[in-house]
Amino acid sequence: MSILTSDLQVPVFYPTYDEFENFSSYVSKIESQGAHKIGLAKIVPPKQWISRKMGYKQKEIDDTMVQNPIKQEVHGKDGFYLVYNIQQKSIKLSQFQKLASTNRYATPSSISNDIEKLEKKYWDNLTSIAPIYGADVSGSFYDKSQKVWNVSNLGTILDDLQTEYGTKIEGVNTAYLYFGMWKATFAWHTEDMDLYSINYLHFGAPKQWYVIPPSYGKIFEEFAASHFSSLARRCPAFLRHKMTIISPSILAKHSIPFSKMTQYENEFIITFPYAYHAGFNYGFNCAESTNFALERWIEYGKHSVQCACRHDTVKIGMDLFVLKYQPELYNDWCRGINVTSHPEDAQMVANNRTIIRSSP
């Protein structure tokens, strides 16, 4: 089924507890209903489920450190921006929470209940006061006893990295916390190795998401590279630098299909392989996130284009996954013969677009 650009509603699911219990099975189930075509899905957990029995007491918040928050300076105009993240000293979460509520950084109070006005305010003001983002903080706010949809312990095939190789990649197969404030931003990107991601909003203000169907990922890359041509010349995957912001108005003007969704407290967002996504936070909040994999990801991982200009790029050797889950392709894979095409190429053809492939 190709994406009907007329129907770009983000799917929202309300699983029963029985459906919810097996994480990988449930994600496969919503994919069988086409959820992955949009690139993002919202899952509202059943009422019997909670992430923390004791809730979020001020003492836990007070004792948490926000390691190296970043000041986000956004430069640009007319819908095209680059965000420069400047590392700050670590601060206590209680101090961060107070900072987020000061007049300088707080959500505009006069429209704080009108999400559409706030969304417009964000796009009209993202180059003004630079917010502080407590992003990529290793840790988890889950009860360790919570075995169901625990971001730190999802039990997907990505765990093979650790069980077979003992490899831990922070934020990829471990949990990251994100402490947001008004206008704190995440730029357009796909996940490392084009993996899945899960994001749980523990508490606080909503988080705004924008997503591009994976079948239009290459078209989006070409569009972004055409505008940021000097960056694209220096790195075939410059979007992985997570600095590029392009407004939804610009996407609409250039007929790039996209969807949007606002995530609220106690809601999960899942992003699917090779789904470009971006967004911002509406105020002080706390989210927990990691990557994961189902077998459908393996072809995306094999065709994933990595950043060539930075030393800290996450690169996962796919041999383990090809040997274990695609044994019939293993010998060719080891000889560098990749007999398959990018999983979205077929859709690219259907989108009547030539496929311009930057060398991997």
Ligand SMILES: O=C(O)c1ccnc(-c2cc[nH]n2)c1
């Ligand atoms: O800041 C956020 O809430 C957010 C949302 C979606 N994705 C990332 C991310 C960071 C690195 N990979 N993905 C971060």
